[in-house]
Amino acid sequence: MRIKLINPNTSSAMTEAMARAAREVASPGTRIDAVTAASGPASIEGHYDEAISVIGLIDQMRADPDADAYVIACFGDPGLLAARELTEAPVLGIAEAAMHTATFLATSFSVVTTLDRTRIISEALVRNYGMQAACRRVRATDLPVLELEEPGDRVNEIVFAECLRALDQDRCGAIVLGCAGMAGLVDYLRARLPVPVIDGVTAAVKIAEALVGGGLRTSKHGDLAYPLPKAYSGSLAAYAPSVREGLGEQRPEIHAAR
Numbered sequence: 001m002r003i004k005l006i007n008p009n010t011s012s013a014m015t016e017a018m019a020r021a022a023r024e025v026a027s028p029g030t031r032i033d034a035v036t037a038a039s040g041p042a043s044i045e046g047h048y049d050e051a052i053s054v055i056g057l058i059d060q061m062r063a064d065p066d067a068d069a070y071v072i073a074c075f076g077d078p079g080l081l082a083a084r085e086l087t088e089a090p091v092l093g094i095a096e097a098a099m100h101t102a103t104f105l106a107t108s109f110s111v112v113t114t115l116d117r118t119r120i121i122s123e124a125l126v127r128n129y130g131m132q133a134a135c136r137r138v139r140a141t142d143l144p145v146l147e148l149e150e151p152g153d154r155v156n157e158i159v160f161a162e163c164l165r166a167l168d169q170d171r172c173g174a175i176v177l178g179c180a181g182m183a184g185l186v187d188y189l190r191a192r193l194p195v196p197v198i199d200g201v202t203a204a205v206k207i208a209e210a211l212v213g214g215g216l217r218t219s220k221h222g223d224l225a226y227p228l229p230k231a232y233s234g235s236l237a238a239y240a241p242s243v244r245e246g247l248g249e250q251r252p253e254i255h256a257a258r
């Protein structure tokens with residue numbers, strides 16, 4: 001199977017680190033196609049960055065409509081439900097994937113993320129995903145996302161220290177890493193922490209394999225049905241959902257409007 005791993009920020013160094021982590025856990029028959037958004041923010045550190053990043057994400061999906069599954073490799077899960085509307089292939093967001101994975105391994109977890117404003121956004125995701133009962137706390141390290149591009153000793157130690165505080169103060173049973181750029185820190189942290197450390201990129205890849213392997217597809221009933229065909233105007237006209245015919249029903253396709 002082929003999993004399309006899309007980094008919605010424009011850091012190719014971060015994409016390469018995520019691709020390495022994803023390939024390490026992928027099953028022998030799985031190909032990871034990792035791509036970086038061609039347009040959008042250098043890093044995603046707020047609601048505005050997230051909103052704008054969705055265009056670069058959609059561009060990458062439209063450029064490759066036949067992947068077996070898609071992974072949105074940003075902890076804010078930007079555009080997750082929009083992306084699910086566009087395809088029947090499973091689409092995984094790394095925050096959702098990581099939080100669910102944590103609940104299979106522990107009764108509680110804490111998230112360790114980057115900036116304080118990201119902490120607030122992650123807390124909203126916790127509520128959105130119904131994870132309040134399991135998530136003890138979301139913790140910020142005050143590390144900007146791009147400092148994780150080439151993590152060195154300083155970054156490792158800052159994240160590790162916050163994980164230790166989570167174990168000590170939150171009494172959590174697992175740690176969820178709250179940034180795609182932390183995928184490369186997993187081995188360092190797992191070697192030093194007595195609890196499961198969950199990185200969303202690898203969690204999402206393994207869940208994608210399970211869903212595809214189990215023959216499961218994204219629902220096309222209700223709100224995840226294909227977007228309704230209609231005109232879009234101005235600079236976004238090319239993103240208008242259109243209709244492809246001939247499959248027994250008329251349905252918009254992610255590649256139809258290219």
Ligand code: 5HY
Nearest residue numbers: 044074075114118179180
């Ligand atoms: C991420 N930002 O995973 C997020 C998370 C964060 O560019 N990739 C980003 O720390 O805000």
